[in-house]
Each structure stands twice: as structure tokens, then as C-alpha cells.
Amino acid sequence: MMLQAAPNPLMKVENLVVEYSVGGKTIHAVSDVSLEIARGETLGLVGESGCGKSTLGRAVLQLRQAVSGKVLFDGHDLTTLKGEALRQMRRRVQLIFQDPIASLNPRRRIGDIVAEPLVIAGVKDPEERKRRVTEVLSAVGLDPALVSGRLPHEFSGGQCQRICIARSLVLNPEFVICDEPVSALDVSIRAQILNLLEEMKARYGLTLLFIAHDLAVVKAVSDRVAVMYLGRLCEVGPSEQLFARPAHPYTALLIEAIPVPDPDVRPTQSVPVGEPPSPIAPPSGCRFRTRCPRADARCASEVPELRVVAPGQFAACHHPLV
Amino acid sequence: MSSALLSVENAVVDLPTPRGNLRAVDHVDLAVGAGRTLGIVGESGCGKTMLSRAILQLLPKKAKLSGRVMFDGQDLTRLPAEKLRKLRGRSLAVVFQDPMTSLNPVLTIGTQLIETIQEHLELDLAQARQRSIELLAAVGIPAPEQRLAQYPHQLSGGMRQRVAIAVALSCEPQLLIADEPTTALDVTIQAQILDLLAREQQRRHMAMIIITHDLGVVAGRTDEVAVMYAGRVVERAPTPALFKQMRMPYTEALLAALPKLDVAPHTPLPAISGRPPDPTRPLKGCSFSPRCRYSAERCGTEKPQLSTAETPEHLYACFHPIAARVGA
Ligand SMILES: Nc1ncnc2c1ncn2[C@@H]1O[C@H](COP(=O)(O)OP(=O)(O)OP(=O)(O)O)[C@@H](O)[C@H]1O
Ligand SMILES: Nc1ncnc2c1ncn2[C@@H]1O[C@H](COP(=O)(O)OP(=O)(O)O)[C@@H](O)[C@H]1O
Ligand code: SF4
Numbered sequence: 122m123m124l125q126a127a128p129n130p131l132m133k134v135e136n137l138v139v140e141y142s143v144g145g146k147t148i149h150a151v152s153d154v155s156l157e158i159a160r161g162e163t164l165g166l167v168g169e170s171g172c173g174k175s176t177l178g179r180a181v182l183q184l185r186q187a188v189s190g191k192v193l194f195d196g197h198d199l200t201t202l203k204g205e206a207l208r209q210m211r212r213r214v215q216l217i218f219q220d221p222i223a224s225l226n227p228r229r230r231i232g233d234i235v236a237e238p239l240v241i242a243g244v245k246d247p248e249e250r251k252r253r254v255t256e257v258l259s260a261v262g263l264d265p266a267l268v269s270g271r272l273p274h275e276f277s278g279g280q281c282q283r284i285c286i287a288r289s290l291v292l293n294p295e296f297v298i299c300d301e302p303v304s305a306l307d308v309s310i311r312a313q314i315l316n317l318l319e320e321m322k323a324r325y326g327l328t329l330l331f332i333a334h335d336l337a338v339v340k341a342v343s344d345r346v347a348v349m350y351l352g353r354l355c356e357v358g359p360s361e362q363l364f365a366r367p368a369h370p371y372t373a374l375l376i377e378a379i380p381v382p383d384p385d386v387r388p389t390q391s392v393p394v395g396e397p398p399s400p401i402a403p404p405s406g407c408r409f410r411t412r413c414p415r416a417d418a419r420c421a422s423e424v425p426e427l428r429v430v431a432p433g434q435f436a437a438c439h440h441p442l443v
Numbered sequence: 444m445s446s447a448l449l450s451v452e453n454a455v456v457d458l459p460t461p462r463g464n465l466r467a468v469d470h471v472d473l474a475v476g477a478g479r480t481l482g483i484v485g486e487s488g489c490g491k492t493m494l495s496r497a498i499l500q501l502l503p504k505k506a507k508l509s510g511r512v513m514f515d516g517q518d519l520t521r522l523p524a525e526k527l528r529k530l531r532g533r534s535l536a537v538v539f540q541d542p543m544t545s546l547n548p549v550l551t552i553g554t555q556l557i558e559t560i561q562e563h564l565e566l567d568l569a570q571a572r573q574r575s576i577e578l579l580a581a582v583g584i585p586a587p588e589q590r591l592a593q594y595p596h597q598l599s600g601g602m603r604q605r606v607a608i609a610v611a612l613s614c615e616p617q618l619l620i621a622d623e624p625t626t627a628l629d630v631t632i633q634a635q636i637l638d639l640l641a642r643e644q645q646r647r648h649m650a651m652i653i654i655t656h657d658l659g660v661v662a663g664r665t666d667e668v669a670v671m672y673a674g675r676v677v678e679r680a681p682t683p684a685l686f687k688q689m690r691m692p693y694t695e696a697l698l699a700a701l702p703k704l705d706v707a708p709h710t711p712l713p714a715i716s717g718r719p720p721d722p723t724r725p726l727k728g729c730s731f732s733p734r735c736r737y738s739a740e741r742c743g744t745e746k747p748q749l750s751t752a753e754t755p756e757h758l759y760a761c762f763h764p765i766a767a768r769v770g771a
């Protein structure tokens with residue numbers, strides 16, 4: 122597929138399929154998704170709840186086994202690596218979770234929580250571990266002397282997210298998947314954490330996959346954005362271009378639905394588009410067709426492939442807007 | 444003020460906690476008239492929910508409320524429990540952030556709607572059932588007849604919130620309080636639910652209070668906005684005035700911190716540093732002073748009171764309001 126982000130992408134996902142089976146039924150969580158992320162780039166991934174964003178992230182990290190497809194990290198296919206080789210590769214890829222408070226063990230002290238990846242990676246020297254922990258805690262804006270001995274419940278949601286970010290950075294990873302890192306946070310704290318992620322990216326030379334359901338949040342930090350709907354990719358393109366000229370009707374709907382903080386912009390009466398259908402029995406053809414104002418017979422019979430609609434911009438739609 | 448359907452006068456809510464007294468709501472005055480929508484905006488923990496519970500007389504048992512809550516000519520804080528119960532559900536309705544708080548998980552949608560309707564209106568079973576189907580259709584639930592037999596857990600989050608709204612609207616309330624009705628929902632569903640609320644509010648000439656932490660949600664959908672910080676209303680104005688001539692540094696900071704679609708990627712966000720004060724350790728001066736970029740000496744020692752700007756409808760509590768400084 123023509124999704125070349127750069128000649129030598131750090132992360133390349135090819136035709137990834139992930140399914141869950143529940144009560145004898147198959148949930149099509151991720152269906153035939155391909156993506157590339159260039160070294161030093163932030164790729165934003167947006168879509169509504171349940172569309173498969175977290176599943177994709179977990180499958181990339183090999184926390185969930187894919188049914189088929191490849192995950193090439195720096196040229197190595199993670200889906201075929203095992204044991205020590207996989208562990209070595211995993212050190213270079215880290216994950217920050219959606220719910221900062223729930224992802225910290227309530228009975229362990231902050232210093233130990235942040236040091237844990239070092240222990241697992243086999244860093245034996247306690248002095249070396251302490252040095253790394255002190256460094257990353259300071260980097261995320263916490264005072265190591267003040268926080269190391271305390272327990273997670275003594276911290277606010279925003280501070281817990283700082284701790285999670287510190288933990289994800291302690292092994293010096295190259296690639297970090299941020300799964301809705303600010304969704305659970307208030308407007309004011311959200312801005313602090315987004316700025317922190319940008320700083321960390323610059324300081325440690327990171328490549329990011331940034332997952333969120335809020336388009337404005339995604340745009341703030343992403344070079345390119347991928348839009349997902351019910352397990353499939355709808356559109357991928359450079360952030361500014363995608364927001365200025367969305368090609369996929371679903372991207373347009375998402376943009377229109379954002380509440381604008383300006384009283385002169387009367388909210389357009391949203392099209393009564395209903396809710397996403399079940400991923401157990403996704404619609405035939407284009408999965409968005411049951412909510413799409415442009416759908417026709419072809420959309421029901423033929424799965425739209427991702428095609429170039431503008432330089433660097435790709436959409437999977439039979440009747441794109443551009 | 445006198446023509447308002449609801450007026451909250453000098454409301455204070457105190458909660459005893461192991462760390463000492465927590466003042467969740469601190470001398471709040473508000474009013475909303477029939478057919479009008481008031482937005483209440485503020486960060487989590489600033490007292491929005493406690494204020495709405497104080498209006499509904501649904502505070503935790505240990506909470507202490509003082510002040511008056513005048514609704515349709517009577518003071519709700521003095522009403523006997525039985526009368527209050529009748530009023531809630533009939534004239535005063537509420538929709539919570541988590542629809543499961545409003546819905547009973549072990550009863551079908553139909554039972555919940557029909558029981559609420561029959562408790563407050565004199566309709567027989569067949570009429571109440573018919574009314575329920577109409578309501579579900581009105582809130583945009585497809586195949587409403589079949590839904591009557593379903594349980595809340597069989598519906599998606601967006602559908603559940605629609606059902607909770609249907610239950611709230613079932614007895615034609617005069618006032619609807621929606622406490623973060625869309626915070627748990629996706630943007631596309633959020634837009635649909637907010638449209639639904641606006642449509643029903645106009646059709647029924649209801650008074651409505653929308654509580655949210657997102658200034659974007661109130662901008663196009665309210666007549667007036669009250670901004671809360673640390674238990675107090677710090678700015679209150681007709682919606683256009685609030686956005687065009689905001690006076691309070693906190694309101695300005697809250698708006699600036701929102702990521703915006705017309706800003707280029709990788710532009711640092713003007714974040715508000717720090718976080719709100721511990722509500723059991725109230726500050727002597729302005730509660731926002733540790734985070735305020737305009738804070739000056741007086742801000743740390745004296746509490747600014749709500750006072751009027753150039754129009755009587757625009758109130759703010761700040762020693763160094765924004766427009767004054769721009770002029771200087
Ligand atoms: N462990 C699991 N077992 C069964 N089904 C699952 C499991 N995890 C996720 N699913 C289902 O797979 C689909 C994709 O879920 P996923 O969590 O990846 O979505 P998401 O886009 O991250 O959503 P959100 O925005 O709510 O986090 C959903 O239908 C979900 O219900
Ligand atoms: N049941 C309770 N007991 C003690 N304190 C509470 C209780 N509920 C809320 N609070 C406290 O009261 C303050 C206001 O809370 P709340 O009204 O829920 O805020 P908001 O709705 O604006 O997020 C917060 O400091 C909160 O921790
Ligand atoms: S392929 Fe058809 S249904 Fe799908 S988004 Fe395009 S127009 Fe709509």
C-alpha cells in the first residue's frame with residue numbers, strides 16, 4: 122500500500138487483524154490496518170470509543186496477539202519474535218495508559234513504581250537505578266526527594282500521569298504509545314500534560330503514537346493524523362491538511378461535532394447520525410455507511426480501499442469530499 | 444431576579460471530612476428563569492455537583508446547607524421530605540454524568556418510564572405506556588416499542604443517556620439540571636445529546652442548567668454562564684459578554700488552555716500552572732492567586748467579592764480584572 126511516511130519508518134504496521142471472541146461470537150476490533158510512523162514523528166490516532174484504538178496499540182506492543190499481519194519495528198517483525206529477543210525489542214517500545222490512577226499499583230511507593238521497568242530489564246545496580254529514576258522524575262516536573270517515598274493515592278490525576286510518563290521513559294525507549302493520556306484529566310491539567318509530552322519528545326528524541334478521541338487534542342501534538350472507524354482506517358494525512366480539507370465523510374463529521382468555544386458559532390444542528398454499529402456484525406462494504414450521508418449502493422457492496430486524495434493524504438471512501 | 448423560576452441565595456455547603464471542614468460551595472447566588480439556560484463551568488472538584496445537589500436537596504447526609512433555594516415561590520430548604528420527593532421528578536428533574544446513576548439497573552426501560560409517569564401524572568397503564576414510547580421516540584431512540592423490554596446494560600452509553608433524559612422529561616418538569624450530561628460520551632454522541640436537550644428545552648419552555656468543565660459546550664447553547672472556582676462563582680455574565688469581555692483571569696486561562704483546531708500542531712498550550720487549592724485549607728486571599736499570572740499583593744491577603752462590571756448582569760470577583768488592564 123502507498124502509505125509511505127518516510128523511506129525508513131521506525132514503526133510499520135502491515136495488514137493487522139485483531140479479533141476477540143466473546144460467547145462464541147467474534148468481535149472484529151482491528152481489521153486490516155496498515156500504518157507507518159517515521160522516526161521522530163508523532164502520529165495521532167482518533168476515533169470513537171470502541172473503534173479499536175487501544176486494541177491496535179496493544180497489538181503493536183505484542184500485549185495482544187494479532188490474527189494476522191505484521192508489526193515491523195526498526196525492521197524487525199515483532200509478531201514473530203520470541204523470548205529474549207522480544208524482551209530486548211520491547212525495552213525500546215513503551216506504553217502510557219488512559220487511566221493514570223488505575224495504572225499505578227496502590228501499594229507500592231512512587232520510587233519503586235518508576236524503577237520497576239529497570240528491575241524487569243535486569244538493571245542490577247541499585248545506584249544506577251536510583252540515578253535513572255531521579256533523572257526521569259525531575260524531567261517530568263516532580264521533585265524526586267519529595268515524591269519517591271509516597272504512595273499513588275497521595276497524588277492527583279495529573280501528577281499520576283506525570284509518574285506514568287516518568288515510568289515509561291526510564292528505559293530510554295525510542296517509541297512510546299500514549300493511549301488517551303489526557304482523556305481523564307481536566308482542561309487545565311490536560312494542557313500541562315500535553316506540553317510535558319512535547320517536551321519529553323524533544324528531550325529524548327521520541328517517536329509517538331498518540332491515541333485520543335478528541336480531535337483538537339490530537340491536532341495539538343501530531344504531525345500526521347489517522348482516523349479510525351469500527352476497526353478500519355478511514356483517513357490518514359498531515360494534521361493541518363486533514364483538518365482543513367477532510368476527504369472522508371467520517372472525518373468531516375468528527376470535526377463538525379467539536380464544540381467551539383465561541384458564542385457566535387451556533388452549533389450546527391448535527392445530522393442525526395445515530396451511533397456506531399456493533400463490531401460483532403460490522404456493515405458490509407464501507408463500515409461507516411449506516412451513518413454516512415453520502416452512502417449509496419456501491420458503499421454496501423464494496424469495501425473502499427485507502428487511496429491518495431491529495432499529497433500525503435489517503436482516504437478509504439468511494440465518494441470522498443476532496 | 445424576582446421573576447426567576449429558581450434562585451439560589453447565599454448558598455453554603457459544608458462537608459465534615461477527616462481533614463477538617465470542607466466548604467464545597469461558598470456563598471453562591473444564581474438565578475434562572477423559565478425558558479432560559481444557565482451554564483455552570485469549572486474544573487473538577489470546584490463544587491458544581493455539590494451545588495446542583497444543594498438545589499435538588501440531595502446532599503450527602505452529613506452535609507450542612509445554609510442559604511435559600513427559592514423554586515417557584517417556595518424555599519426548598521424548608522420543604523418537608525414528602526413534598527420534596529413529589530417536586531423532584533414532577534417539576535424538578537436531573538440528568539447525571541453517568542446515566543447509570545439515574546437509571547435502575549434491575550428494571551426494564553419500560554418499567555422505569557411507566558412507573559415515573561404514573562407516580563406523578565394521572566394516567567392509566569396503557570396511556571403511560573403510550574407516553575413512554577412517544578418519549579423514547581422524541582429522544583431519538585430507534586424502535587422504541589422494543590426498547591421498553593430492555594435493561595439499561597443492554598444499551599450503549601449514548602442510548603442510556605437518551606433514556607435518562609426521557610425519564611427526566613417524562614413529567615414535563617419546569618427545571619432540568621444536567622450535570623455533565625455528555626462528559627462520558629464521544630463527540631458525535633455529545634453533539635446529538637446537546638441538540639436534544641436544547642430542542643426539548645425550547646419546546647417545553649423549561650428552565651435548564653447545564654453543568655460542564657468544557658467552555659466549548661456552553662458557548663453556543665446557554666443564555667448565561669457562571670464560572671466556578673474553589674466553591675465560589677467567580678464570574679457570571681450573559682454568554683456573549685462572558686466570551687467577548689471576560690474580566691476574570693481564571694475564565695481567560697480556562698479558555699486559553701483548550702486545544703483549538705485553528706492553531707498549528709506543536710504550538711505549546713498556555714497551561715494553567717499548579718492546581719486548585721485544597722478545599723479543606725481555604726486561602727485567605729483570592730483562591731486563584733497561586734496560579735494567577737496577574738496576582739498582586741492585595742490578592743494574597745483579601746478576598747475579592749463578586750461585583751458588577753459595566754452592565755449589571757456581568758459580575759466578577761477580581762481586583763485586577765482584564766479589560767481594565769487592557770485599557771491601562
Ligand atoms: N478483552 C476484550 N475482550 C473482548 N472484547 C474486547 C476486549 N477489549 C476490547 N474489546 C472490544 O473490541 C473493540 C475495540 O476495543 P478498544 O478497546 O480497542 O477500543 P478503543 O477505540 O480503544 O475505545 P475507547 O475509546 O473506549 O478506549 C470494542 O468493541 C471492545 O468492546
Ligand atoms: N460525599 C462527599 N463527602 C465529602 N466531600 C465531598 C463529597 N462529594 C464531593 N466532595 C468534595 O466537595 C468538593 C466539590 O465536589 P463536587 O461538587 O463533586 O465538584 P465538581 O462537581 O465540580 O467536580 C470537592 O472537594 C470534593 O472532593
Ligand atoms: S464509502 Fe460510501 S458510505 Fe463509506 S464513507 Fe464513503 S460515501 Fe460514505
Ligand code: SF4
Nearest residue numbers: 729732735742761762
Ligand atoms: S484577584 Fe488577583 S489573584 Fe485573583 S484573579 Fe484577580 S488578579 Fe488574579
Ligand SMILES: [Mg+2]
Nearest residue numbers: 174175176219
Ligand atoms: Mg481505548
Ligand SMILES: [Mg+2]
Nearest residue numbers: 491492622623
Ligand atoms: Mg461533578
